[in-house]
Amino acid sequence: MLESKKILKNLRSKLEFEDGKVFYTCKTQCARFLFETASDLLFICPVCGEDLEYQENEPVIKALKKRIKKIEDLTSEVSA
Numbered sequence: 584m585l586e587s588k589k590i591l592k593n594l595r596s597k598l599e600f601e602d603g604k605v606f607y608t609c610k611t612q613c614a615r616f617l618f619e620t621a622s623d624l625l626f627i628c629p630v631c632g633e634d635l636e637y638q639e640n641e642p643v644i645k646a647l648k649k650r651i652k653k654i655e656d657l658t659s660e661v662s663a
């Protein structure tokens with residue numbers, strides 16, 4: 584129980600972080616950068632030198648929401 588609460592908390596804070604933000608990454612996805620950081624880097628990856636491109640994070644948000652829901656369902660079953 585305690586473990587799933589911890590996971591839920593982590594997932595929720597991750598979701599909060601992802602939500603409404605714009606990320607940039609290079610072709611090889613060395614790292615992800617927020618728009619502000621990417622513009623400071625002149626949209627060039629500091630690791631490999633490739634161009635940084637806009638990365639849609641909607642799939643990440645969807646996956647996070649799905650996982651949160653799944654854990655919530657599981658934990659409510661256990662406590663019921």
Ligand SMILES: [Zn+2]
Binds near residue numbers: 609631632
């Ligand atoms: Zn790179």
